[in-house]
Amino acid sequence: MNRTKINAPVDVLIIGAGASGAAVAWSLADTRMRILCLEQGDWQQTSRYPSTGRDWEARQFEDYAISPNRRAMPADYPVNDDDSPIKVANFNGVGGGTILYAGHFPRMHPSDFRVRTLDGVADDWPIDYRTLEPFYALNDRMTGVAALEGDPAYPRKAAVMPPLPLGRTGEVLGQAMNGLGWHWWPSDTAINSRDHEGRAACINLGHCGHGCAQGAKASTDITYWQEAMRARVEVRTRCRVSRIETSEDRMATGAWYFDADGEEVFQPAEIVIMACNGIGTPRILLNSASERFPDGLANSSGQVGRNLMFHPYALVRGRFDQPMDGYRGSRVFMWSMQFYETDPANDFVRGYCYQFTRGAGPVATAINGMADGLLPWGEGHHAAFRSLFDHQAGMVSICEDLPEAINRVTLDPQLRDANGIPAPKITYRLSENTQRMLDHSVARGTEILKAAGARDIVTRAPLSYAGWHLMGTARMGTDPKTSVVNEWGRSHDVKNLFIVDGSVFVTSGGVNPTSTIQAIALYVADQIKARIHDLFD
Amino acid sequence: MTSSIEATTTGPCGLSAGEIECLRCVAGHMIPASAVHGVPGADDDVILADMIRSPGRDGAALAALLRRIDAAAGGRLAALDAAVQVSLLSAMRAEEPAALAVLEAVVCRAYYRDDRVLASIGMEARPPFPLGYKLPTTDWSLLDPVRQRGPLWRPAD
Numbered sequence: 001m002n003r004t005k006i007n008a009p010v011d012v013l014i015i016g017a018g019a020s021g022a023a024v025a026w027s028l029a030d031t032r033m034r035i036l037c038l039e040q041g042d043w044q045q046t047s048r049y050p051s052t053g054r055d056w057e058a059r060q061f062e063d064y065a066i067s068p069n070r071r072a073m074p075a076d077y078p079v080n081d082d083d084s085p086i087k088v089a090n091f092n093g094v095g096g097g098t099i100l101y102a103g104h105f106p107r108m109h110p111s112d113f114r115v116r117t118l119d120g121v122a123d124d125w126p127i128d129y130r131t132l133e134p135f136y137a138l139n140d141r142m143t144g145v146a147a148l149e150g151d152p153a154y155p156r157k158a159a160v161m162p163p164l165p166l167g168r169t170g171e172v173l174g175q176a177m178n179g180l181g182w183h184w185w186p187s188d189t190a191i192n193s194r195d196h197e198g199r200a201a202c203i204n205l206g207h208c209g210h211g212c213a214q215g216a217k218a219s220t221d222i223t224y225w226q227e228a229m230r231a232r233v234e235v236r237t238r239c240r241v242s243r244i245e246t247s248e249d250r251m252a253t254g255a256w257y258f259d260a261d262g263e264e265v266f267q268p269a270e271i272v273i274m275a276c277n278g279i280g281t282p283r284i285l286l287n288s289a290s291e292r293f294p295d296g297l298a299n300s301s302g303q304v305g306r307n308l309m310f311h312p313y314a315l316v317r318g319r320f321d322q323p324m325d326g327y328r329g330s331r332v333f334m335w336s337m338q339f340y341e342t343d344p345a346n347d348f349v350r351g352y353c354y355q356f357t358r359g360a361g362p363v364a365t366a367i368n369g370m371a372d373g374l375l376p377w378g379e380g381h382h383a384a385f386r387s388l389f390d391h392q393a394g395m396v397s398i399c400e401d402l403p404e405a406i407n408r409v410t411l412d413p414q415l416r417d418a419n420g421i422p423a424p425k426i427t428y429r430l431s432e433n434t435q436r437m438l439d440h441s442v443a444r445g446t447e448i449l450k451a452a453g454a455r456d457i458v459t460r461a462p463l464s465y466a467g468w469h470l471m472g473t474a475r476m477g478t479d480p481k482t483s484v485v486n487e488w489g490r491s492h493d494v495k496n497l498f499i500v501d502g503s504v505f506v507t508s509g510g511v512n513p514t515s516t517i518q519a520i521a522l523y524v525a526d527q528i529k530a531r532i533h534d535l536f537d
Numbered sequence: 538m539t540s541s542i543e544a545t546t547t548g549p550c551g552l553s554a555g556e557i558e559c560l561r562c563v564a565g566h567m568i569p570a571s572a573v574h575g576v577p578g579a580d581d582d583v584i585l586a587d588m589i590r591s592p593g594r595d596g597a598a599l600a601a602l603l604r605r606i607d608a609a610a611g612g613r614l615a616a617l618d619a620a621v622q623v624s625l626l627s628a629m630r631a632e633e634p635a636a637l638a639v640l641e642a643v644v645c646r647a648y649y650r651d652d653r654v655l656a657s658i659g660m661e662a663r664p665p666f667p668l669g670y671k672l673p674t675t676d677w678s679l680l681d682p683v684r685q686r687g688p689l690w691r692p693a694d
């Protein structure tokens with residue numbers, strides 16, 4: 001292979017332009033260092049998002065499908081997830097997963113950082129809620145989070161703008177929760193309830209999961225990246241990193257990547273920051289094995305790729321006699337933290353949150369109805385369809401997944417991407433604790449829907465195409481023997497290598513992770529700035 | 538969705554004439570026309586043409602499935618009596634629901650965007666963007682009981 005093309009060096013090389021890459025780039029921009037981000041995907045054109053066409057529901061399964069294996073676009077790399085009941089969902093491009101995320105934006109809870117101390121399982125984080133609190137708040141402002149202050153499930157936190165409306169669905173389910181005496185609250189959402197920083201308010205397209213054409217949902221291509229580029233950070237797209245190079249003194253010297261023409265290029269850098277997510281980051285670290293680092297880069301602990309956590313989901317959906325919101329409205333609007341904390345009465349430790357859901361468009365209503373056995377073929381189809389369409393609602397539970405060394409990302413010995421880089425292979429099984437938690441959430445969810453007057457209740461657990469939260473595969477810790485990065489995101493083994501994505505999670509909590517991922521990225525950036533004079537000591 | 542193509546020739550997605558014939562037959566059984574609701578069946582010419590044009594990433598799986606259905610029917614599903622067609626299809630659905638799900642997805646994606654069908658279920662025939670939709674405003678006093686119960690989070694210090 002002819003490895004001759006070498007770029008001019010940069011001070012900071014960020015790999016991956018998703019949720020965390022954007023936040024760390026923006027925060028570091030005020031240092032005036034030369035910062036470059038390499039991203040394997042491209043910028044999105046909002047005019048191509050599914051909601052702009054009459055065939056909007058069909059297009060959700062095409063170029064904006066959540067599975068990289070189904071999309072198989074030039075930006076995507078294949079993922080072998082045959083050995084996992086939960087399949088990986090992601091998006092590769094500027095904005096990363098935030099292009100497709102629903103924008104449900106809960107923070108982790110104070111107890112999430114202390115699970116060993118409180119519940120005797122897994123490990124405590126080396127940082128806590130209080131460490132991250134200012135960065136959560138900063139991230140909320142940069143993102144534009146809609147919320148209602150005063151949620152009793154959290155320590156006090158400020159709202160950037162009013163919450164999104166509950167719609168009929170939220171009102172019916174909220175009343176049911178009140179009847180049961182259980183907690184619920186309008187969700188914190190990364191969706192504008194009113195115009196914010198030049199981005200328009202949500203117009204209830206209901207398309208958040210496949211790209212928001214309105215720009216109301218805070219994907220990082222239209223939030224952090226716009227500001228970072230104005231501050232001269234460079235984003236170089238269609239550049240896929242294959243490996244990190246190191247020097248004799250065990251420092252990273254830069255990264256090899258394939259450019260848009262498939263040419264291999266070396267990018268020298270003083271500091272390398274990984275932001276490729278909980279699967280992309282261990283993949284590149286493992287593929288960077290060398291004589292100096294035979295088990296993969298930053299892997300003297302053997303923890304790179306291990307402890308993969310997904311947040312197994314359960315779904316509970318019911319049919320109501322009265323019309324609900326159907327396909328109208330943001331996908332996320334209301335949560336419950338009633339079963340979040342460990343309860344000694346349960347047969348599992350830790351807990352989950354509920355994210356309530358509205359109905360779906362006509363196509364999804366029909367496809368789900370057939371799969372659920374509620375919609376027959378033939379004569380009865382039309383009447384049954386009309387009783388479901390606009391009349392369904394429910395919830396998903398987001399269950400805390402505890403770290404286990406056997407759940408892991410390795411390099412697939414055969415499967416490779418278009419540039420010949422080995423694909424990640426996922427080995428994952430549900431633990432008994434998680435299975436019990438899923439069962440509990442299905443039972444309580446069914447109770448909620450019954451209390452709300454729903455019938456024809458269907459449940460699924462775990463949801464298989466729901467591996468969208470990718471965490472734990474390069475965990476944070478103070479002990480180099482059991483963790484990959486230290487308490488401020490620097491690799492124990494390679495002193496100018498940082499990781500800021502979901503890989504560094506010690507435990508997963510039972511909430512969507514992006515707010516925490518970005519708070520950590522901002523915190524690590526802050527640590528880099530504060531320690532800049534002795535950063536590599 | 539208004540344009541139509543001759544559904545008996547090879548479709549632009551690569552389905553053969555035989556596969557298209559089978560698809561029409563299955564689609565008609567899945568979602569038949571209804572005089573009560575005033576809607577065409579999924580085997581309507583315009584809807585079928587849309588379906589043939591747009592199986593997207595399911596094209597290969599769809600073609601393979603249609604060939605299997607014809608093979609199970611002894612050559613041509615469409616050549617059998619309607620009652621035999623129905624029992625063969627329901628047996629296949631019961632045996633391998635996941636395989637038939639591809640067919641359901643392809644049929645529903647085209648059927649439930651047809652102007653006539655949308656009008657019948659009370660939906661405007663337009664993309665969601667840029668007009669969006671309206672949601673009623675919320676009376677937040679609904680949260681009073683939650684507020685009254687007080688803090689729920691677990692201190693960790």
Ligand SMILES: Cc1cc2nc3c(=O)[nH]c(=O)nc-3n(C[C@H](O)[C@H](O)[C@H](O)COP(=O)(O)OP(=O)(O)OC[C@H]3O[C@@H](n4cnc5c(N)ncnc54)[C@H](O)[C@@H]3O)c2cc1C
Pocket residue numbers: 015016017018019020021038039040041066089090091092093094095096097098100101102103104105209239240241242275276277278280281284332468469470500501502503512513514515517
């Ligand atoms: C359908 C869906 C719904 C979701 N809903 C929610 C939600 O409601 N709330 C929530 O909190 N989270 C949600 N998520 C998860 C959320 O998107 C992720 O948590 C978040 O984007 C992760 O941030 P990250 O920076 O770790 O990685 P990502 O955002 O995934 O970014 C990684 C980036 O790195 C790039 N990259 C990877 N490898 C390479 C390489 N070798 N070279 C160059 N570039 C590379 C990728 O192309 C990608 O752009 C959802 C995700 C999906 C897919």
Ligand code: SF4
Pocket residue numbers: 191201202203204205206207208209211212213214215216217329330331
């Ligand atoms: S519901 Fe709001 S945030 Fe979601 S896609 Fe529509 S406009 Fe965007």
